[in-house]
Amino acid sequence: MTDPIVAEGLVKTYGGKVQAVKGVSFEVHTGEAYGFIGPNGAGKTTTVSMLSAGLRPTSGRAVIDGVEVAANPEEVKRRIGVVFQESTADGDLTGRENLEIAAGLYGISRREGKERASALLERMQIGDASERMAKTYSGGMRRRLELGVGLIHRPKILFLDEPTLGLDPQGRAGFWQFIQQLRKEEGLTVFVTTHYLDEADQYCDRIAIIDHGTIVATGTPTELKDKLGGDVVTLKTSTAQDVSETLRQVPGVLTVQRQDSSYRLKCSSGEVVVPLAVEACSKAGSLISTVSVKRPSLDEVFLEFTGREFREDEGPSATDKAILGARLQSMRGGRR
Numbered sequence: 662m663t664d665p666i667v668a669e670g671l672v673k674t675y676g677g678k679v680q681a682v683k684g685v686s687f688e689v690h691t692g693e694a695y696g697f698i699g700p701n702g703a704g705k706t707t708t709v710s711m712l713s714a715g716l717r718p719t720s721g722r723a724v725i726d727g728v729e730v731a732a733n734p735e736e737v738k739r740r741i742g743v744v745f746q747e748s749t750a751d752g753d754l755t756g757r758e759n760l761e762i763a764a765g766l767y768g769i770s771r772r773e774g775k776e777r778a779s780a781l782l783e784r785m786q787i788g789d790a791s792e793r794m795a796k797t798y799s800g801g802m803r804r805r806l807e808l809g810v811g812l813i814h815r816p817k818i819l820f821l822d823e824p825t826l827g828l829d830p831q832g833r834a835g836f837w838q839f840i841q842q843l844r845k846e847e848g849l850t851v852f853v854t855t856h857y858l859d860e861a862d863q864y865c866d867r868i869a870i871i872d873h874g875t876i877v878a879t880g881t882p883t884e885l886k887d888k889l890g891g892d893v894v895t896l897k898t899s900t901a902q903d904v905s906e907t908l909r910q911v912p913g914v915l916t917v918q919r920q921d922s923s924y925r926l927k928c929s930s931g932e933v934v935v936p937l938a939v940e941a942c943s944k945a946g947s948l949i950s951t952v953s954v955k956r957p958s959l960d961e962v963f964l965e966f967t968g969r970e971f972r973e974d975e976g977p978s979a980t981d982k983a984i985l986g987a988r989l990q991s992m993r994g995g996r997r
């Protein structure tokens with residue numbers, strides 16, 4: 662069986678000079694949730710746009726559900742649902758109207774469109790607000806409405822570009838609950854970009870890290886963390902004495918960082934190192950008051966592969982800036 666999403670050497674160069682995506686290749690299997698993570702400007706939205714028939718690649722090819730995107734963009738659009746990074750709901754229409762109009766655009770009959778809209782409004786838990794204009798919705802409600810719009814024609818493949826950006830933790834968890842439910846019940850294949858690494862870790866089966874238009878690492882969240890090789894042990898001593906050197910001598914310890922009476926050790930196996938570290942400190946006359954062992958988080962993986970600390974408040978996104986730039990240009994009568 663062909664994979665629902667196939668990217669082969671996709672390249673996008675904007676205006677002949679900005680090399681946004683420099684040749685990415687991957688496959689997403691049926692029913693998988695595939696996470697695409699990377700810093701601002703890495704090329705995530707550009708990749709989503711090429712896969713979802715919104716943007717022509719400069720070179721390379723995308724095949725969605727067995728359909729060549731470049732040859733059959735309209736057919737691809739019929740088979741996929743997309744929730745864009747930028748809000749797309751019409752604020753001056755009610756939630757129900759947004760859904761019914763989307764149904765019409767897909768050629769769904771009025772009667773079926775109404776039924777489908779009602780079902781989705783209930784499902785997305787915005788039934789009570791269905792007759793209110795979308796501009797009165799909270800951020801979370803609006804995103805759920807946009808997810809509903811993306812699902813109106815029952816696609817089996819869903820593209821989500823930063824679907825939870827700006828939502829509070831509760832809103833984010835709620836959104837993902839719907840996605841997980843849909844995956845379970847309808848076997849949806851999901852391609853998602855996110856700035857929230859904990860979401861990628863928790864909900865994605867596999868992840869690709871993209872930086873400067875190139876995929877720099879791929880794997881399951883566990884595989885990626887394993888690539889960093891080892892655990893992080895955090896110790897606190899009950900005395901002020903500096904035991905960094907003692908800890909550095911413990912077999913299996915790779916690095917030691919000290920902050921006051923706390924020590925952060927990177928080591929191949931926390932289980933092996935902890936009893937040895939406790940013994941060594943005690944011999945050196947220092948008692949350990951607390952100890953914890955942690956597998957490295959995706960944040961550390963991200964730092965390792967992109968050389969950048971992951972920050973959620975990086976200012977306007979590259980996508981936002983590009984959209985704004987294009988709008989300003991079109992307002993001035995230029996061409997997009």
Ligand SMILES: Nc1ncnc2c1ncn2[C@@H]1O[C@H](COP(=O)(O)OP(=O)(O)OP(=O)(O)O)[C@@H](O)[C@H]1O
Nearest residue numbers: 675681700701702703704705706707978979980983
């Ligand atoms: N329409 C456009 N015209 C020119 N350059 C663009 C356009 N769209 C995007 N870019 C540039 O291409 C690069 C990749 O942008 P893209 O929006 O794909 O990044 P992203 O990973 O989605 O970033 P973010 O996390 O900020 O959304 C950036 O340097 C961006 O400024």
Ligand SMILES: [Mg+2]
Nearest residue numbers: 705706746980
């Ligand atoms: Mg983007």
